[in-house]
Amino acid sequence: MPEEHGHRTIKSVxxxxxxxxxxxxxxxATVSSLAADLGxxxxxxxxxxxxxxxxxxxxxxxxxxxxGPRFLTLGESVRNHSDLYQAAKEEVEALAGESGECVHLxxxxxxxxxxxxxxxxxxxxxxxxxxxxxxxxxxxxHCTAAGKAILAYTPDERVAGIVDSVGLPPNTPxxxxxxEALFDELDRIRERGYSVADEEQLHGIRAVGAPxxxxxxxxxxxxxxxxxxxxLKGERFASTVPELVTQTANICExxxxxxxxxxxxx
Numbered sequence: 425m426p427e428e429h430g431h432r433t434i435k436s437v438x439x440x441x442x443x444x445x446x447x448x449x450x451x452x453a454t455v456s457s458l459a460a461d462l463g464x465x466x467x468x469x470x471x472x473x474x475x476x477x478x479x480x481x482x483x484x485x486x487x488x489x490x491x492g493p494r495f496l497t498l499g500e501s502v503r504n505h506s507d508l509y510q511a512a513k514e515e516v517e518a519l520a521g522e523s524g525e526c527v528h529l530x531x532x533x534x535x536x537x538x539x540x541x542x543x544x545x546x547x548x549x550x551x552x553x554x555x556x557x558x559x560x561x562x563x564x565x566h567c568t569a570a571g572k573a574i575l576a577y578t579p580d581e582r583v584a585g586i587v588d589s590v591g592l593p594p595n596t597p598x599x600x601x602x603x604e605a606l607f608d609e610l611d612r613i614r615e616r617g618y619s620v621a622d623e624e625q626l627h628g629i630r631a632v633g634a635p636x637x638x639x640x641x642x643x644x645x646x647x648x649x650x651x652x653x654x655x656l657k658g659e660r661f662a663s664t665v666p667e668l669v670t671q672t673a674n675i676c677e678x679x680x681x682x683x684x685x686x687x688x689x690x
Contacts, residue, residue, distance in 0.1 A: 439464070440472055447482065447491050448560070454488040506531075508645045509540050511679035512636065512672075516647060519672045520545040523649050523665060525656075526554060530570040531645035532578070535586040536561030537571050540645065549652055550629070566592050566606055567599045569621040569633030570646035575606075576613035577635045577643035583610070599624045618666045618673075619646075623653065630656040632665045634673035639681060647673050 439462065446458055459469040473489050476482040480494035503509050512529050520527040520543035529541040538561045544551050565571025565586065575583050584603075592601045600606050613619045621631040633648035649665050650656075656665060 436472070439468075440476060443469070443472055443476065444481070444491065447489060452485060452488050452490040457488075503540060506540060507680060507683050508636065508676075511683055512645070512647060512676040513541055515672045515675050515679070516541055517543050519543075519647070519649065519668060520548075523651075523668060524548070525649050525651035525665075526550065528554075528570055528648045528650065529645060530562075530574075530648070532565065532571075532574045532643070533561065535565075535589050536563060537565050537568060537574075538562075547651070547655065550626075550650075563590055564593065564595070567595045567621060567624040568648070569619045569631035569650070570648040571633075572609065572613060572619040572621065573633040573635040573646040573648070574643040576610040576619065577637055577641065579642070580607070583607075595625050596623055596627055598622060616666075618670050620661075620666075621650075628653055630661060632656075632661070632669045634666075634669045636673050636676045636680065638677075644680065647676065 442462060443458060446461060447453060455466050455470050455473065458473075459466045462469065473482055473484075477484060477489075477492070480492050482489050483492040508529065508531055516527050516529050522545075524545035524547040526548045527543050527545070528539065530537050530539050532538070539554075542554055544554075562568065562571070565575055575586070578586075583606075587603060587606070592603065592606060593599070594601050600609060609619075618632060618634045621629075621633070623629060625631075629650055630653050631648050631650035633646045635643040636645045636647060638644045647669060649669055
């Protein structure tokens, strides 16, 4: 058993996880190409793939292997049993209907921003982009409204650790790239209760986010509305949408607490 990241791991499981990651990135790959990337023999890789295939996690095609449909049901199960999803699903749908824009429910895991649920209002733009983005976690939180909302209610030492790990790269000229400036921005978010991203992740797109906090005050996730600068501007960007987003987040927090209370009763 090799020891990685300060704890013991099982080499065969690690290899299987790396295979899954490679297949996600490549969509489809041959045994020989996977073996070359992993530095393993084709026979070893084939054995791992055969085991994953027996469990429905990969399927074999004429040209190679790809991830299997079992991951679809596993992902649905993870999401459906998420307290955050249960507390926020209906509120996200209502906000999409009222705002007419893209509404995102996200959480942070291992320093990455993970989409939990999204709904698109009648005027939403970039639907295909958001569909693709859900295939993997967003690496940087500092340039998104939801990410900044979560960071604002995350302990400073953890925020510093995330920044140390992934940095503050500039997606656009408006992206915050200075650590002190980021912490100043997080202070402002705590003062007003919501965050904004003004073309900081993508040109032409603005967003407003608010944290969904647990009983301990830390962020469990965030809800955000994004849309084109041509619509998210003036009073709508300054107060109307922020009010809608913060109201939605507050209701989600109440729902979240209700879930906790029901679990205590059970």
